[in-house]
Amino acid sequence: MSVAASVILASAASLGCLVFVILYVRSRSEEGDRFALLWQGLAAVCCPLAGLALLPQGRNSAGVLILLGLVLAMSAQLLRTLSTEKARGSSRMFLSSAIFSLLGNILQVNAMMSMCQPEWEGVLSMFVVGLVATLYYKKKQGIQPGKLLLPAFIHMFAVLFMACTAVALVVRNPDPGLIFMALGGVGMLVGCNAGLAHRFGKKPGKHLILVARLGFYLAQLIIGWSILLL
Numbered sequence: 001m002s003v004a005a006s007v008i009l010a011s012a013a014s015l016g017c018l019v020f021v022i023l024y025v026r027s028r029s030e031e032g033d034r035f036a037l038l039w040q041g042l043a044a045v046c047c048p049l050a051g052l053a054l055l056p057q058g059r060n061s062a063g064v065l066i067l068l069g070l071v072l073a074m075s076a077q078l079l080r081t082l083s084t085e086k087a088r089g090s091s092r093m094f095l096s097s098a099i100f101s102l103l104g105n106i107l108q109v110n111a112m113m114s115m116c117q118p119e120w121e122g123v124l125s126m127f128v129v130g131l132v133a134t135l136y137y138k139k140k141q142g143i144q145p146g147k148l149l150l151p152a153f154i155h156m157f158a159v160l161f162m163a164c165t166a167v168a169l170v171v172r173n174p175d176p177g178l179i180f181m182a183l184g185g186v187g188m189l190v191g192c193n194a195g196l197a198h199r200f201g202k203k204p205g206k207h208l209i210l211v212a213r214l215g216f217y218l219a220q221l222i223i224g225w226s227i228l229l230l
Helices: 003-028 036-057 060-085 090-113 120-141 146-172 176-200 206-229
Strands: none
Touching: 003 036, 003 206, 036 060, 036 206, 060 090, 060 176, 060 206, 090 146, 090 176, 120 146, 120 176, 146 176, 176 206
16 A cells, blocks of 8 residues: 555545544433443544554554554543443443453553653652652542542553653654654543543533543554554
C-alpha cells in the first residue's frame, strides 16, 4: 500500500471516529437515546482502523505494539462505558477496563523504548509533578470513586506513567513520532481526569463528558498517527 493510500484511509477513519464521538456525546445528553452505545462502539472501531491503515508505513515492531495498545485502549473505553450503563457487574467491568488500559499503556511505552531509552530520574520527577497535579484536581472536583478506588487508581497510574515516559523521551530525543506519543499521552491524562470528574465528582457538568471523550479519542488518534512517523 502506498503512503498516500494509507494516509487517505487513516484520515477517513480518524474523521469517522471524531464524528461518532460527537454523536455519542450528543446522545448521552438526550434521555432515553438508545444509540449512544452504538456511536461509542463505532468510534472505538474507527480509531484502531486508522492505526492499521498506517501500519505498513511504520516500523513493524513499534507500529504493531502501538496498534495493539490502541485495541486494548478502545476495549478499556467500552468497558468503562458499559460499567456506567449497567448496574450488574459494573465493578468487574471497571476493573477489567483498568487492567486493559494498563496493558495498553505498557505496550505503547515498550514501543517508544524501542527507539530510545528514557532517563528514569526525569520520568520519576515528571510523575511526581503529574501525581500532585492530579491529586489537586481530584480534591478540587470532589472526586470520590468509593469502592472503585483501586481500578480508578490503576487506570490513572497507567495513563500518568505513559505520559511522563513519553515526555521524558521527547526531552532526550525530539523525534516527531515521540512528540506525537507525548501529545497523545498528555491528551489521555486530560481526558482521564475529566472522565473521573464526570463519573465520581460532585459537579458532573455536561462539558466534562465532552472533554473526557474528545480528549481520549483525540489522544488515541494522535498516538495512532505516530506509527507513520516512528
